[in-house]
Amino acid sequence: MTIKQSWAEPYKIKMVELLKMTTPDQRKAALEEAGYNTFLLKSEDVYIDLLTDSGTSAMSDRQWAGMMLGDEAYAGSRNFYHLEKVVQEIYGYKYLIPTHQGRGAENILSKILIKEGDIIPGNMYFTTTRLHQELAGGTFEDIIIDEAHDPENEFPFKGNIDLNKLEALIQKHGASKIPYVSMATSVNMAGGQPISMQNLKDLRALTNKHGIRVIHDMTRVAENAYFIQQKEDGYRDKSIREIVKEINSYTDGATMSAKKDALVNIGGFLAVNDWDVFEEARNMVVVYEGLHTYGGLAGRDMEAMAIGIVESVCDDHIKARVGQVIYLGEKMIEYGIPIVKPIGGHGIFVDAKKFLPHISQDQFPAQTLAAEIYQDSGVRTMERGVVSAGRKANGENYYPKLELVRFTIPRRVYTQAHMDVIAESVARVYERRHEIKGMKMVYEPKYLRFFQAKFEKI
Numbered sequence: 461m462t463i464k465q466s467w468a469e470p471y472k473i474k475m476v477e478l479l480k481m482t483t484p485d486q487r488k489a490a491l492e493e494a495g496y497n498t499f500l501l502k503s504e505d506v507y508i509d510l511l512t513d514s515g516t517s518a519m520s521d522r523q524w525a526g527m528m529l530g531d532e533a534y535a536g537s538r539n540f541y542h543l544e545k546v547v548q549e550i551y552g553y554k555y556l557i558p559t560h561q562g563r564g565a566e567n568i569l570s571k572i573l574i575k576e577g578d579i580i581p582g583n584m585y586f587t588t589t590r591l592h593q594e595l596a597g598g599t600f601e602d603i604i605i606d607e608a609h610d611p612e613n614e615f616p617f618k619g620n621i622d623l624n625k626l627e628a629l630i631q632k633h634g635a636s637k638i639p640y641v642s643m644a645t646s647v648n649m650a651g652g653q654p655i656s657m658q659n660l661k662d663l664r665a666l667t668n669k670h671g672i673r674v675i676h677d678m679t680r681v682a683e684n685a686y687f688i689q690q691k692e693d694g695y696r697d698k699s700i701r702e703i704v705k706e707i708n709s710y711t712d713g714a715t716m717s718a719k720k721d722a723l724v725n726i727g728g729f730l731a732v733n734d735w736d737v738f739e740e741a742r743n744m745v746v747v748y749e750g751l752h753t754y755g756g757l758a759g760r761d762m763e764a765m766a767i768g769i770v771e772s773v774c775d776d777h778i779k780a781r782v783g784q785v786i787y788l789g790e791k792m793i794e795y796g797i798p799i800v801k802p803i804g805g806h807g808i809f810v811d812a813k814k815f816l817p818h819i820s821q822d823q824f825p826a827q828t829l830a831a832e833i834y835q836d837s838g839v840r841t842m843e844r845g846v847v848s849a850g851r852k853a854n855g856e857n858y859y860p861k862l863e864l865v866r867f868t869i870p871r872r873v874y875t876q877a878h879m880d881v882i883a884e885s886v887a888r889v890y891e892r893r894h895e896i897k898g899m900k901m902v903y904e905p906k907y908l909r910f911f912q913a914k915f916e917k918i
């Protein structure tokens with residue numbers, strides 16, 4: 461008999477946050493008040509909160525101790541120099557500009573590198589990243605491989621860039637119209653899908669040939685490194701730390717939302733290798749964020765981030781982090797629940813079209829499913845389907861191919877027993893799926909409607 465070798469958390473629990481347990485009647489009332497929109501639920505009424513993994517991680521005792529070492533000087537804080545050293549050593553980028561979170565870095569970088577009429581190719585868009593590119597006068601072009609758009613396709617590197625699509629864009633517009641390729645690791649909108657090292661090497665060769673920069677959205681780089689270690693030839697014996705540094709070595713700079721991988725509740729940065737870009741960014745950060753040695757953060761926040769970055773690239777940490785996501789996904793697969801495959805690094809995406817095939821997209825299957833799961837167990841998830849997609853300029857709904865409910869797992873926050881409760885709740889809802897009816901939208905805000913729309917059961 462071969463005995464299975466399980467992972468376990470590389471930490472023990474020192475302090476706990478008590479959760480409110482609710483009854484079905486209380487959840488029914490909370491849902492009605494929230495108009496069946498999980499964004500409008502009060503956090504207090506939620507038992508297990510999987511709305512997002514952004515800023516929801518648990519800090520370690522060392523990070524909390526670091527908070528007490530905050531040097532709150534306006535200029536030249538000790539914590540800035542610590543963070544700068546960590547970014548250079550762990551990530552390998554030369555120059556650091558701290559920002560209040562990821563979008564602060566995206567704003568500055570887009571303003572510096574993008575001119576009116578430029579084209580920015582990327583492996584699937586992210587909401588804030590694309591918006592800043594557009595606000596700077598650019599147009600985003602999706603160059604992710606086709607497999608990424610198919611929830612059934614089990615290709616292990618669905619975050620890869622289709623280099624033929626990139627070549628075609630260069631042919632069409634000319635390299636001078638492409639300031640950089642916007643390359644994300646662990647592609648969020650595709651379900652946390654990784655990009656391979658080989659693809660990155662090929663991307664570097666092609667962009668070098670044309671003198672085009674590669675800018676890395678490194679929000680979830682450590683999770684991507686884990687998939688390279690596990691699935692790509694030649695990386696099995698390399699550490700996450702080594703792999704992360706190699707990934708970064710094929711890029712010219714990065715924007716980071718430290719609220720994800722880097723295990724802090726707030727923070728981010730821009731990091732570049734090019735002195736000229738750094739000089740301009742250092743100038744611009746003063747306008748939008750704060751002086752270049754704090755960028756909108758307190759000294760203590762920079763200290764917690766510096767410590768969190770080091771913890772985030774430890775093999776034991778990332779194995780348990782992604783291991784927990786995979787544990788939940790496999791449990792759901794056992795119950796026959798349709799999910800996006802392969803399982804990504806930061807959450808599970810349930811296919812609501814397949815779960816509720818009798819509900820048409822006009823009656824919001826993913827929104828309905830998220831509400832039903834909350835009603836069953838107090839687990840909060842998020843709709844990523846027709847509601848999130850919004851309307852076209854002519855007023856018609858976008859009907860996205862993917863109609864998903866997202867279960868995003870905060871880092872170091874929940875236990876395996878919580879994962880069991882989540883999977884069992886979804887399984888219970890799955891058993892009575894034929895009785896579930898769709899919803900109609902009774903209030904629709906003009907912008908980003910998914911945040912505040914309200915619904916009623918049909």
Ligand SMILES: *Cc1c(COP(=O)(O)O)cnc(C)c1O
Pocket residue numbers: 514561562563564586588589644648677679716717718719720727728
């Ligand atoms: C969260 C996120 C961002 C934006 O970062 P914020 O810290 O929320 O401003 C950018 N890119 C990706 C992939 C993200 O997940």
